[in-house]
Amino acid sequence: MTLSTRDPxxxxxxxxxxxxxxxxxxxxxxxxxxxLDSIDFDVCAGEAVGLVGESGAGKTTLTRILIxxxxxxxxxxxxxxxxxxxxxxxxRERFRRSVxxxxxxxxxxxxxxxxxxxxxxxxxxxLRIEGDHIKRLHExxxxxxxxxxxxxxxxxxxxxxxxxxxxxxxxxxxxxRVLVADxxxxxxxxxxQAQVLNLxxxxxxxxxxxxxxxxxxxxxxxYTTSRVSxxxxxxxxxxxxxxxxxxxxxxxxxxxxxxxxxTVEAGLEGKAL
Amino acid sequence: xxxxxxNKPAKSRRRPRWLSNTALLLGIVISVAFLAIALLSAFYLPxxxxxxxxPDRLLPAGSPGYVLGTDVLGRDIxxxxxxxxxxxxxxxxxxxxISLIIGTVAGLSAAAFGRIADETISRGADILLSIPGIxxxxxxxxxxxSGALTTVLALxxxxxxxxxxxxxxxxxxxxQEDFITAARLYGRPTWFILLRHILPNVAGVIIVQxxxxxxxxxxxxxxxxxxxxxxxxxxxxxxxxxxxxxxxVGISSPLAMWPGLAIVTVVLGLNLLGDGLRDVLDPRLSRRxx
Amino acid sequence: MTLxxxxxxxxxxxxxxxxxxxxxxxxxxPRGGRMGLVGESGSGKSMTALALMGLSPTGWHAAGQVLHDxxxxxxxxDTSFSKRRGRTISMVFQDPMSSLNPVRRVGDQIADVIHRxxxxxxxxxxxxxLDLMVQMNMPRPEQLxxxxxxxxxxxxxxxxxxxxALACYPQLIIADEPTTALDVTVQKQVLRLLNAAARDRNTxxxxxxxxxxxxxxxxxTVAxxxxxxxxxxxxxxxVFRSPRHHYTRGLLDSQPTxxxxxxxxxxxxxxxxxxxxxxxxxxxxxxxxPRCAAASEKCRAEMPELGANGAACWHPxxxxxx
Numbered sequence: 103m104t105l106s107t108r109d110p111x112x113x114x115x116x117x118x119x120x121x122x123x124x125x126x127x128x129x130x131x132x133x134x135x136x137x138l139d140s141i142d143f144d145v146c147a148g149e150a151v152g153l154v155g156e157s158g159a160g161k162t163t164l165t166r167i168l169i170x171x172x173x174x175x176x177x178x179x180x181x182x183x184x185x186x187x188x189x190x191x192x193x194r195e196r197f198r199r200s201v202x203x204x205x206x207x208x209x210x211x212x213x214x215x216x217x218x219x220x221x222x223x224x225x226x227x228x229l230r231i232e233g234d235h236i237k238r239l240h241e242x243x244x245x246x247x248x249x250x251x252x253x254x255x256x257x258x259x260x261x262x263x264x265x266x267x268x269x270x271x272x273x274x275x276x277x278x279r280v281l282v283a284d285x286x287x288x289x290x291x292x293x294x295q296a297q298v299l300n301l302x303x304x305x306x307x308x309x310x311x312x313x314x315x316x317x318x319x320x321x322x323x324x325y326t327t328s329r330v331s332x333x334x335x336x337x338x339x340x341x342x343x344x345x346x347x348x349x350x351x352x353x354x355x356x357x358x359x360x361x362x363x364x365t366v367e368a369g370l371e372g373k374a375l
Numbered sequence: 376x377x378x379x380x381x382n383k384p385a386k387s388r389r390r391p392r393w394l395s396n397t398a399l400l401l402g403i404v405i406s407v408a409f410l411a412i413a414l415l416s417a418f419y420l421p422x423x424x425x426x427x428x429x430p431d432r433l434l435p436a437g438s439p440g441y442v443l444g445t446d447v448l449g450r451d452i453x454x455x456x457x458x459x460x461x462x463x464x465x466x467x468x469x470x471x472x473i474s475l476i477i478g479t480v481a482g483l484s485a486a487a488f489g490r491i492a493d494e495t496i497s498r499g500a501d502i503l504l505s506i507p508g509i510x511x512x513x514x515x516x517x518x519x520x521s522g523a524l525t526t527v528l529a530l531x532x533x534x535x536x537x538x539x540x541x542x543x544x545x546x547x548x549x550x551q552e553d554f555i556t557a558a559r560l561y562g563r564p565t566w567f568i569l570l571r572h573i574l575p576n577v578a579g580v581i582i583v584q585x586x587x588x589x590x591x592x593x594x595x596x597x598x599x600x601x602x603x604x605x606x607x608x609x610x611x612x613x614x615x616x617x618x619x620x621x622x623x624v625g626i627s628s629p630l631a632m633w634p635g636l637a638i639v640t641v642v643l644g645l646n647l648l649g650d651g652l653r654d655v656l657d658p659r660l661s662r663r664x665x
Numbered sequence: 666m667t668l669x670x671x672x673x674x675x676x677x678x679x680x681x682x683x684x685x686x687x688x689x690x691x692x693x694x695p696r697g698g699r700m701g702l703v704g705e706s707g708s709g710k711s712m713t714a715l716a717l718m719g720l721s722p723t724g725w726h727a728a729g730q731v732l733h734d735x736x737x738x739x740x741x742x743d744t745s746f747s748k749r750r751g752r753t754i755s756m757v758f759q760d761p762m763s764s765l766n767p768v769r770r771v772g773d774q775i776a777d778v779i780h781r782x783x784x785x786x787x788x789x790x791x792x793x794x795l796d797l798m799v800q801m802n803m804p805r806p807e808q809l810x811x812x813x814x815x816x817x818x819x820x821x822x823x824x825x826x827x828x829x830a831l832a833c834y835p836q837l838i839i840a841d842e843p844t845t846a847l848d849v850t851v852q853k854q855v856l857r858l859l860n861a862a863a864r865d866r867n868t869x870x871x872x873x874x875x876x877x878x879x880x881x882x883x884x885x886t887v888a889x890x891x892x893x894x895x896x897x898x899x900x901x902x903x904v905f906r907s908p909r910h911h912y913t914r915g916l917l918d919s920q921p922t923x924x925x926x927x928x929x930x931x932x933x934x935x936x937x938x939x940x941x942x943x944x945x946x947x948x949x950x951x952x953x954x955p956r957c958a959a960a961s962e963k964c965r966a967e968m969p970e971l972g973a974n975g976a977a978c979w980h981p982x983x984x985x986x987x
Contacts, residue, residue, distance in 0.1 A: 156849065171560065198561075198562060203557075205553040205556065210554065211553035211557055212554055213552075213554045213575075214576065215576055216572075216575075224557075228558070228562050228567075229561055229562065261940040261941065262706070264940065291705035291706055291941070292705065292875055292876075293916055293936060293937040294705075295919065296918075296919035296921075296935065297936040297937075299921075299934060300933055300934060303933075318848070322921055324921065325921040359849065359850065361850075361853070362849040362850045363849075364878035364879060364881075365878050365881075365922050366878050366917065367881075367922065369881025369882035369905075370881050370905055370906065374853075374882035375857045375882050
């Protein structure tokens with residue numbers, strides 16, 4: 103394995119997270135539920151990694167910890183070699199700029215009453231980033247393949263695919279090193295999905311970005327990433343290259359996900375169901 | 376396309392769009408006319424509405440000098456209605472405005488500042504709502520005396536909890552949206568998110584609620600004045616006119632008709648305006664490509 | 666004597682004011698047949714489904730001819746249509762969460778449908794409802810029948826919806842994205858169930874979805890919709906193996922499959938440039954021409970009709986040389 107030579111930008115080490123449950127009886131001790139159980143997860147520059155699992159497997163919590171929205175109860179979140187939660191303010195600021203997120207539903211992730219230009223500048227303003235913002239805007243728009251005229255318009259004037267490009271552009275504005283994309287294509291039409299997946303792949307290659315791609319659909323993750331972690335019941339049950347997972351799944355959860363993938367080819371051969 | 380000619384009537388329970396626009400238009404016309412009359416009454420009145428002229432008492436509508444006739448003491452009905460419009464405007468808009476301001480602040484705080492704030496504000500609103508508005512008004516009238524200001528205070532106490540609830544739930548649904556998550560990710564503080572993202576997105580709700588509470592305020596004010604705990608002379612209110620006129624029912628029935636008509640028209644106009652605005656302002660109902 | 670088709674649609678137009686979301690759709694679905702209607706959002710596929718069920722949204726008009734069970738559904742009155750829904754024609758919606766009454770036990774909800782449409786006692790209806798739940802592979806049906814919708818999972822809710830749709834042995838079930846809202850690992854089970862249940866009852870199935878693999882798995886024929894028209898129509902095997910319309914080709918190319926998963930990232934998914942045009946600004950001629958690589962002057966000027974090859978295209982894709 104080449105694992106030892108890699109130098110991850112962003113990593114989770116032994117992260118365990120549990121939530122308290124409502125007491126079922128007055129005398130029973132309050133029970134808790136482990137959402138994440140000793141998770142190790144990392145991403146390097148120029149690498150796209152995938153995280154797949156059914157809903158309820160812990161993807162959302164893992165994502166929230168990865169982008170620093172939630173503090174891990176046990177374990178560490180490491181960015182560029184430093185523990186994010188015990189870092190200096192300057193280091194945390196750098197973390198916040200360098201790890202950006204693309205959310206699932208592009209219609210909901212942009213304020214309907216805010217012009218695209220303003221929305222794109224939001225991260226620059228709130229993260230207090232210096233420099234020529236207008237020049238940066240034009241750069242980023244070109245990277246995601248949108249026209250400058252978009253800046254003056256409102257979200258409802260765009261289609262879902264365009265809005266997802268805009269959301270990606272917003273995430274790219276602070277010039278991040280890691281992009282975390284949570285189900286970025288599941289709300290999009292098939293023909294548009296391919297556009298966005300290709301865009302994400304190009305960005306990883308051209309900008310040397312680390313991409314964390316979270317989804318429930320193994321085939322979409324497999325196309326976009328080169329290493330996939332399968333999460334089930336709060337544990338990472340299998341890590342591997344997409345082709346390996348598809349052809350030789352070992353964990354039961356992986357087999358379920360592989361089995362769930364429907365393809366046109368299988369359908370035509372009458373083997374799908 | 377000949378197919379369209381064979382249109383079958385739309386299977387609809389809701390109004391078609393043109394009707395909703397006509398309703399909005401009607402609402403705007405009535406509301407503007409009402410505002411204009413109320414403003415005009417401050418500068419011009421045909422007669423002094425409080426000075427009795429016994430020789431001219433109980434003149435029918437259309438009498439020379441008295442367009443809508445006079446009441447039992449010979450006071451001009453039209454002038455009274457005009458002053459009444461001003462009272463309705465001040466009291467209704469005043470009550471709605473105060474509850475708008477308090478309700479918006481409280482509702483947004485309840486939605487955004489965590490569970491303790493939410494519980495405190497929501498339970499407080501529940502308690503206020505459990506006290507009947509008329510009781511509040513009577514207590515206020517008994518303690519600080521009846522009058523326009525008392526009525527405004529009573530109305531605010533009555534409307535603020537409802538306003539708070541509406542704004543809270545509207546803000547809650549905006550808070551669910553991903554763009555709020557995005558703003559939080561960029562480290563925006565809650566007050567910024569409230570002002571920059573949530574307020575503009577609930578502005579439509581606020582405006583609509585304002586017009587509806589405005590109408591309800593006019594109605595409530597008329598009710599209170601009719602019961603004698605609202606406005607008293609020399610101020611004039613439509614409710615008070617109704618009260619005075621009911622003693623003349625049978626002798627001169629149209630006396631009760633004019634203020635009643637005024638109340639119905641203005642309340643209807645404001646409600647039409649509110650409903651129309653709701654349709655226009657709701658981005659989910661606005662027309663998209665497909 | 667051969668039975669009349671489950672549904673026969675002629676030149677269906679569904680629109681709002683002067684805008685038409687469905688612009689002349691025709692197809693025939695024989696008894697027990699399975700047809701898929703594919704399209705992206707804005708293609709008019711869901712509007713077609715709603716119009717067939719007489720459920721067009723407020724203010725929308727539907728015109729054309731929809732023959733089913735000896736009547737034209739377009740001219741059917743509201744009252745007689747509501748007696749028909751659930752009996753001869755029924756629908757499974759995308760979101761099972763919002764399609765069930767939250768304050769009524771699910772067993773009762775199935776029994777309601779049976780009781781309303783067939784002259785059986787409530788007790789008998791309840792018995793049939795339980796039988797149906799057994800057929801839907803639901804464990805412990807008696808217990809489940811007493812649950813409220815919020816107490817059961819999404820997959821189970823969708824099974825309840827399918828049970829309700831099947832309850833009165835309809836001639837036709839319209840399923841609008843029946844598995845999109847479900848967890849991936851449950852999707853296949855639900856499809857399998859719908860497949861078997863429809864086959865057992867010889868019920869015709871109209872699958873409406875954007876998901877090509879679902880159609881490939883479930884249907885015999887497929888109609889591809891774009892901007893309110895059917896642009897390609899034919900047996901699934903032919904259309905998906907050698908599509909003649911460039912839009913169908915593009916949709917198939919944008920499916921991630923094993924072949925695309927190249928480790929070096931060299932292979933790329935084909936994608937269709939541009940976006941679905943909005944209703945109020947449809948291109949002239951063939952609505953797909955601005956996104957089509959093969960578009961010519963003729964495509965911009967004239968709207969192609971469905972040809973003998975099953976595609977509405979002036980320059981159909983050449984057949985694969987195999």
